[in-house]
Amino acid sequence: MKVALETNQLIALAMKQIEPHVVAAYPITPSTEVVQEFSQYVANGDVRTEFVPVESEHSAMSACLAASLSGARVMTATASQGLAFMWEMLHIAAASRAPIVTIVANRALSAPINIHGDHADSMGARDTGWLQLWAETAQEAYDNTIQAIKIAEDPRVRFPMLVNYDGFTTSHAVETVEILEDDQVRNFIGSIPKPQYSLLDTEHPTSFGVLALQDYYMEFRKAQAEAYKNVKDVVLEVADAYAKLTGRKYGILEDYKLDDADVVLVAMNSAAGTAKDTVDALRKEGKKVGVLKIRLFRPFPVEEIREALKNAKAVAVMDRAYTFGGPAGPLFEEVATAMVNQNQKPLLGDFVTGLGGRDITTDEIKQIFDTGYKALEKGAFEPLVNWVGVRE
Amino acid sequence: MKEQKWNELPEGVIIPEGGNSQGSYIVAGWRTFKPVVNLDKCIHCMTCWIMCPDNAIEAKGGKMIGFDYEACKGCGVCAEVCPVKVIDMVKEER
Numbered sequence: 001m002k003v004a005l006e007t008n009q010l011i012a013l014a015m016k017q018i019e020p021h022v023v024a025a026y027p028i029t030p031s032t033e034v035v036q037e038f039s040q041y042v043a044n045g046d047v048r049t050e051f052v053p054v055e056s057e058h059s060a061m062s063a064c065l066a067a068s069l070s071g072a073r074v075m076t077a078t079a080s081q082g083l084a085f086m087w088e089m090l091h092i093a094a095a096s097r098a099p100i101v102t103i104v105a106n107r108a109l110s111a112p113i114n115i116h117g118d119h120a121d122s123m124g125a126r127d128t129g130w131l132q133l134w135a136e137t138a139q140e141a142y143d144n145t146i147q148a149i150k151i152a153e154d155p156r157v158r159f160p161m162l163v164n165y166d167g168f169t170t171s172h173a174v175e176t177v178e179i180l181e182d183d184q185v186r187n188f189i190g191s192i193p194k195p196q197y198s199l200l201d202t203e204h205p206t207s208f209g210v211l212a213l214q215d216y217y218m219e220f221r222k223a224q225a226e227a228y229k230n231v232k233d234v235v236l237e238v239a240d241a242y243a244k245l246t247g248r249k250y251g252i253l254e255d256y257k258l259d260d261a262d263v264v265l266v267a268m269n270s271a272a273g274t275a276k277d278t279v280d281a282l283r284k285e286g287k288k289v290g291v292l293k294i295r296l297f298r299p300f301p302v303e304e305i306r307e308a309l310k311n312a313k314a315v316a317v318m319d320r321a322y323t324f325g326g327p328a329g330p331l332f333e334e335v336a337t338a339m340v341n342q343n344q345k346p347l348l349g350d351f352v353t354g355l356g357g358r359d360i361t362t363d364e365i366k367q368i369f370d371t372g373y374k375a376l377e378k379g380a381f382e383p384l385v386n387w388v389g390v391r392e
Numbered sequence: 393m394k395e396q397k398w399n400e401l402p403e404g405v406i407i408p409e410g411g412n413s414q415g416s417y418i419v420a421g422w423r424t425f426k427p428v429v430n431l432d433k434c435i436h437c438m439t440c441w442i443m444c445p446d447n448a449i450e451a452k453g454g455k456m457i458g459f460d461y462e463a464c465k466g467c468g469v470c471a472e473v474c475p476v477k478v479i480d481m482v483k484e485e486r
């Protein structure tokens with residue numbers, strides 16, 4: 001069935017179809033409508049979800065955590081400062097293996113205050129242990145939301161997951177999308193597998209939120225670090241099952257004209273679409289360019305990135321966030337780490353673009369590809385980090 | 393107790409049993425005041441047993457019999473909640 005909806009409304013609809021047991025949320029721009037529309041479904045009796053209207057995002061994530069640890073299917077939505085305010089609980093949710101799915105309409109962090117598209121919020125959450133899916137379009141955001149439930153709750157995974165899409169550029173855009181029937185969604189996700197230990201299991205008393213000092217902390221953290229190794233397989237299995245149901249096939253990454261590409265742009269979310277259009281235009285001029293779009297950012301797909309970039313000569317990484325005081329933007333640092341010990345590796349450069357919702361235009365992307373070609377002539381990207389579209 | 397390796401731990405940050413602080417971490421050194429009960433006047437309502445955050449109230453046959461001073465942090469909750477005020481918080485002598 002086709003519908004034309006604003007992405008936020010579409011995601012609220014996906015949540016209605018999922019019908020989580022518990023949603024605890026505090027609305028924040030630009031994901032407000034997700035919470036607003038979903039709470040309307042609750043008020044109208046369209047879903048049986050327990051909706052917890054909390055007084056802050058910190059409390060939202062705390063309530064989600066407790067509900068999830070008792071075995072409930074749990075979702076929330078946030079952005080920017082809201083996600084930042086959840087920070088403490090994000091770490092606890094991941095380490096506690098609470099498979100909460102959180103919708104994030106990516107938005108810039110303060111200061112200065114800004115409500116527009118930017119990846120600083122979820123990039124800031126990259127060390128919290130949450131899994132992360134990223135979406136170029138409304139259709140992908142819808143499809144990722146449904147798949148995220150099945151990935152996060154899989155007994156081989158049991159980690160919380162962020163479902164990202166760009167604030168305003170995507171969240172407030174109306175797109176015609178293909179949606180599933182309610183019962184197709186419910187059959188696909190099934191019921192949440194019963195956890196081995198649960199807060200409400202009075203037959204088997206268990207201590208949650210425990211203390212582990214010098215004698216045990218490292219063992220807990222090593223066990224958590226190892227558990228991410230199962231995630232990619234589950235992401236691909238879920239994508240296969242979803243393709244059978246919908247005909248829409250997803251991977252860990254998306255290659256766009258990479259096979260013979262000399263200069264490759266690495267992009268996330270909506271800018272990947274602009275980058276693909278630019279590649280089409282440049283290909284007509286005979287330029288061998290391509291785009292690598294990252295769908296699964298956590299766990300970071302190191303092997304897949306190496307494979308995708310093995311023929312590239314120059315790689316321009318587009319960062320819609322910055323690591324202040326660090327060597328480059330966050331995505332660049334991850335891609336560079338994936339490539340560091342490869343014998344044959346492309347030249348790598350970082351391009352900071354679109355902060356605080358500034359438009360990322362095809363002209364700017366052309367300029368980035370040009371810089372890639374110049375790097376090939378010079379033998380290096382100089383400087384390593386380039387700010388694109390900033391007044392100088 | 394043999395210390396577990398990372399791959400022997402249960403999933404998440406849990407201990408698959410309750411009341412496990414006893415015997416694993418001795419917290420007596422955290423106390424400034426320690427609770428002392430006058431059992432002659434105790435009415436064995438067990439409020440302290442319910443409210444103690446550290447399972448440090450010892451009970452037998454449904455009766456309050458004293459404290460586990462290895463597990464007691466000296467928070468004073470028991471003295472506060474006791475309805476007949478028979479628990480005194482006494483300064484630790486060190």
Ligand code: SF4
Nearest residue numbers: 444464465467468470
């Ligand atoms: S002082 Fe605190 S820890 Fe000690 S027995 Fe009383 S309530 Fe428990």
Ligand code: SF4
Nearest residue numbers: 434435437438440474
């Ligand atoms: S609360 Fe007071 S009266 Fe009740 S059992 Fe404890 S010490 Fe005794």
